[in-house]
Amino acid sequence: MSDAALANPPTIVPFLKFGADGAPYLEGQQCADCGEIYTTERMACSKCFSRKPFKAVKLPTTGELYTFSIVHRSYPGIKVPFVSATVDLDAACSLKGTLIDVEPDPNHVKTGMKVEVVFRELEHRNKEGRTYVSYFFRPRQA
Numbered sequence: 001m002s003d004a005a006l007a008n009p010p011t012i013v014p015f016l017k018f019g020a021d022g023a024p025y026l027e028g029q030q031c032a033d034c035g036e037i038y039t040t041e042r043m044a045c046s047k048c049f050s051r052k053p054f055k056a057v058k059l060p061t062t063g064e065l066y067t068f069s070i071v072h073r074s075y076p077g078i079k080v081p082f083v084s085a086t087v088d089l090d091a092a093c094s095l096k097g098t099l100i101d102v103e104p105d106p107n108h109v110k111t112g113m114k115v116e117v118v119f120r121e122l123e124h125r126n127k128e129g130r131t132y133v134s135y136f137f138r139p140r141q142a
């Protein structure tokens, strides 16, 4: 295990990274030919089919709610209801996640609402007893 892996907490997705200052961020993979951005590493771009190596880019922390679903049934131990959201990150890609800090009620959640990415420690721990870090969306203050 590298020093960075020991210093940084485990993450829930591989594209959640930590900067030299320890601050978390989301990393995308950008097509060298058309500029399309993805959250996963891939062999070729699905938009232009380029096979050139992708460039790692820091994803923006702001976006708009594209669509959502209010989840009332989930795995044991997961608090419900919660808002499962798909967000269009500004000038980047779409990303699924959980929308927090809002009533899980359609009267309080609106498509097109401005959101931001925030990072939180989860209650879940890995085998070493370390808590995981994940990303969430929350409504953005104007």
Ligand SMILES: [Zn+2]
Binding pocket: 031, 032, 033, 034, 035, 036, 045, 046, 047, 048, 049, 050
């Ligand atoms: Zn492309």
